[in-house]
Amino acid sequence: MQSKLRTIIYLFFCMACVLLIHSCKKKPxxxxxxxxxxxxxxxxxxxxxxxSDTLLPKSPGSAHKLPFIKTRFNSIAASRLTVYGKVRKxxxxxxxxxxxxxxxxxxxxxKVYTMLYKKTGATDADENGWIWNAVSADxxxxxxxxxxxxxxxxxxxxxxxxxxxxxNKYFP
Ligand code: HEC
Numbered sequence: 607m608q609s610k611l612r613t614i615i616y617l618f619f620c621m622a623c624v625l626l627i628h629s630c631k632k633k634p635x636x637x638x639x640x641x642x643x644x645x646x647x648x649x650x651x652x653x654x655x656x657x658s659d660t661l662l663p664k665s666p667g668s669a670h671k672l673p674f675i676k677t678r679f680n681s682i683a684a685s686r687l688t689v690y691g692k693v694r695k696x697x698x699x700x701x702x703x704x705x706x707x708x709x710x711x712x713x714x715x716x717k718v719y720t721m722l723y724k725k726t727g728a729t730d731a732d733e734n735g736w737i738w739n740a741v742s743a744d745x746x747x748x749x750x751x752x753x754x755x756x757x758x759x760x761x762x763x764x765x766x767x768x769x770x771x772x773x774n775k776y777f778p
Contacts, residue, residue, distance in 0.1 A: 634746055707719070721737075732759060
């Protein structure tokens with residue numbers, strides 16, 4: 607009987623530890639991450655890829671884990687879209703361009719914002735001037751801009767990217 611009790615206490619202890627570790631993993635976005643998150647949340651002036659906010663099933667090329675996506679371009683980035691709302695071939699995005707991919711769950715609720723922001727020379731920018739990051743819908747860092755796209759760039763520079771952008775390739 608006593609050993610059963612001990613087992614139960616032990617199991618509770620383990621569960622508490624797991625919960626604690628899990629909650630510690632949440633890191634509220636600060637600095638560049640917070641700035642981009644706020645810019646991404648204010649949808650004013652953004653244009654949807656192909657002018658459509660329909661949920662798209664994520665492509666097989668995507669490493670991102672949620673099932674649906676929607677991608678939009680701020681007014682500066684949107685100047686590189688064609689009359690069909692796709693990225694112009696050979697385009698290079700201007701300073702201040704912000705491209706946001708909303709990653710959504712199966713009900714279409716936004717879970718994570720992934721962002722690409724052109725700010726050449728910024729501390730967090732890569733050598734092409736892009737800042738890469740991902741922040742959860744409730745404002746916690748998933749991938750910090752400070753990593754300078756370490757987890758992102760090699761995939762985004764695959765064949766047929768346009769200034770690192772992949773929507774055209776996977777959603778032609
Ligand atoms: C294994 C490949 C892969 C990796 C790694 C990856 N992405 Fe992507 N990403 C894609 C693909 C493919 C798309 C096109 C849309 C889709 O299918 O999700 C995309 C689209 C995007 C878009 C919309 C603009 C565009 O390129 O079309 C953003 C913003 C983005 N990713 C950000 C990121 C960030 C930030 C990271 C790193 C934290 C990252 N991605 C890592 C494959 C990848």
